[in-house]
Amino acid sequence: MQEHSAVHIIVFVTAVLLTGVTCHGSPREDATGVGVLLPLTGDASSYGQKGRRAIEMAFDDRKAQAAGLDRKLTVVFEDSKGNAKDGVSATQKLITVDKVSAIVGDALSAVTLPAAAVAEANRVVLISPVSSAPGITHAGKYIYRIWPSDLMEGKAAAGFAVSKGFKKAALLFLNNDYGNGIADIFATEFSGSGRNVVLKSAYQDITTDWRTIVTPLASSGADVVYVAGYYKDTAAILRTARELGIETQFIGATAIEDENLIKLAGTATEGIVYPLATGFDAASTDAVSKAFVNSFQKRFGYQPGWMEAHAYDAFMLVCDGVKSSKGRVSGTRIRGYLDHLGSYHGVTGDIKFDENGDVIREVVSSG
């Protein structure tokens, strides 16, 4: 009995799928779809949701500027759940069923990489707002990203530490591709000429007990601590360090810029320095930036951060690509637009692509 009902459910579900898939059909000649792949659930969902909000607003902004657009633009959101398997399924669906010509996503490099393979094979543009893995540089001709590779960030942080005369560094990093990536580069850049890394410790993102991670700092003799992680864990580390009476200079990763950092760590954030690989500064006086920050604040009730800003820019870039395509919109046309883009002035500053589709950006430090 149970098997039969299961079979019935399968048949029903397959019917739904087939209907959904075929009724979607091809978009009309004058309509074009842009796909958005983000981790809307799962461990990275806070980033996914931020990106989603920014893109929703970008979409509405575009509609408001519809005068410049001679075709209808639709956007389709898909959830990658923060893992490769679902990311690939979602990408496949966006390409085959929704027939998008470009995809904005993912936030996590672990999803962006396999999704890129699918996009590349289907000649669909994929532009990641924030993925930083070095591997993405060579992921394909249709693959772009507007966040600099880890290499740049790690170098900038190390450069800062060296310039301030620190000799002994402690490295605390999140045990994922981002943390490992920038920590390794920091270590390589920092070591040498009498400087060395005295402590290199990885932590899991599901850690609940931060004292175990912070305790060795006191006895390591380090004069500077580089924390390579996101704002949640960096905040926890800062807080715990303060409670344990540790007064060393902390350097953070770009990813920690978020007003929640202060909410979570309070006064413990004083003194921390981190490179702004983003180019997005909420306090910037640049007109485009300010307009974005203000309207975002008005619509969602909080100040946007780097995730929102980058998602916004990535989406706008794609829209520009769509707009510029004469005739039928296709991934190849959008790619052509991006390759020949001189410079785009977005809310995250000026965006220029190199021959691999990586963004060229200057890294500044912020405290």
Add this chain to the structure above:
Amino acid sequence: MSFERSFRVVDKIGVTQVLINSLSGACLYLLIGVSFWLIYAPTKTFFVSHAAAITFGAYACYWFNQYFGLPLPTAVCLAAIAVALGFAAVENALFQSLRGDSKSWVGLVASIGLYVVLQNIISLGFGDDTLVLRQGTITVGQKIGHAYVTWVQTLMIIVGGVLFVSTIMLLSTTRLGRGIRGVASNPDLCVLLGLNVDRITLWSIGMGSALAAVAGILSALDSDMTPTMGFRLLLNGVIVMIIAGAGSIRGFAWAALLLSMAQHLAAYFLDAKWMDTVAFIILIGFLIWKPLGFAEQRLKKVEL
């Protein structure tokens, strides 16, 4: 595998801190282990959904504290009661509806489904972002010797200890407590003796859930809260129970201490990322070497 720090100089600062950290961590694990036992013992089912009780406790407290503006102690009590009532109802219902099945995994797997549903309810209600229970400035802890103790750590040690002792006393002196122990060891006999096994089970689940809620709140005060925080904390509690042996909770204190110290020492001498692995290696070690745990109590007919 390369160990980046091959030799760590043992120094006074580090060791004292590790000891203190182990102690507060142990008290948290102890609390979770005991709370889990209260549910496992009468039902003999591994309720994975207990992890949700931990999470719900923290979030309920947050809710009462932030949205209703109630002072923290009141919020804690309300949260514990709310979780106790809610989870007693739900888990008991699940247990009763799945009774009579000779296969033990049925309850476990069903409780996994329940956990997924409950965890997503929290995500829907509060978002997947990290939240913080504490307010106010971050202060340096109290210095003891060369190490620092935060007020939350002190709280964890006191609360954990008090609740543990109270539970032992409850189990040995009160009628309900004896009933729980009876059902834990032989439910059929209890029925014959005229005990209301179902009522006792319900109470036990409720108490276990309340303790879990408190544990969740303590953890939230110590670090922060996410909708998935309960799962990992629960695993530690389960390991404590297995090491100590599910026969009685008296051995739990040693088990919790052992587990916590092993983890903290591993983190100190090796790397923090090995903490979970260490916990499971200990678990497996005990499962092979001392399958009946510290207490060496016979809990199932495992061999002829």
Add this chain to the structure above:
Amino acid sequence: MDYILHLVVFVLLYGMVALSLNVASGFTQLISLAQAGFFGVGAYTTAILATRYGWPLLVNLPLGMAVAGLVALPVALVALRTVEDYFIICTMGMGVILFSVMNNWMELTRGPMGIPGIPAVMLFEHPVIAKWEWVLLVGALYAAVLWVARNIKRSALGRVLVAISEDEIFCQSLGKNVSLAKVQSFVLAAMLAAIPGALYAHYVTYIDPTSFTIHESIFILSIMIIGGMGNLWGSLVAAAFMILVPEALRFVGLPSGIAANVRQMLYGAALVLVIWLQHSKVRAANAAVRS
């Protein structure tokens, strides 16, 4: 339709893993939560060999199976000293340790950074790229795994395994080597799990440890349970269910903010429901027997 074919590939892949779990746990009803680890061993073996040395699938696949089998042997010997609930916990611990190795042994697996750029499978000089080609390849291997599983079920080993689920002690008293049977089935299952693992690596072209966590093991377990333990065809049906339903829900218009959470809730609820339904059947059967 590429998207549908893509889903078919995933259904077949996970159907295979569920079949392997059936061999380990379905007959004996000793639930293992380590299967995702062996799935991962197969995937990593092929990924490392293909990206570093360019070895073909024909070589990597058997090697992956061998490695999985070798890893499974000590796991089996250790875990099978425990019973029932504790066996589940023990295998869960093993799964965590396998994941830890994948995640922390940087020199071998690149840890959390994963292994990107896994090349396409070459069959007779032809790269398997098109979706329908993949369906054929995976389908063929699925048939092979199914054949093996069926033969195990019908063999003497299979009968001993089922007997274990009924009454292990009685079985032992009949002179059957119960421990050997359990170890055999566990190791065989691990080897079978390595097959879809290798295919998965080539199909997705990027693997990292997060595809092989405890949560994956729970997912695979759910497939086996919903399909019915020991029910080989049921595993395929259940895999289809577990993979297609969340995908179908993409088409139902839920507001994007809550859609994902709601989908997960439905999955959790489905699990509880299926168990409850199965259980009512058992209860009814028991009652019928008693009356």
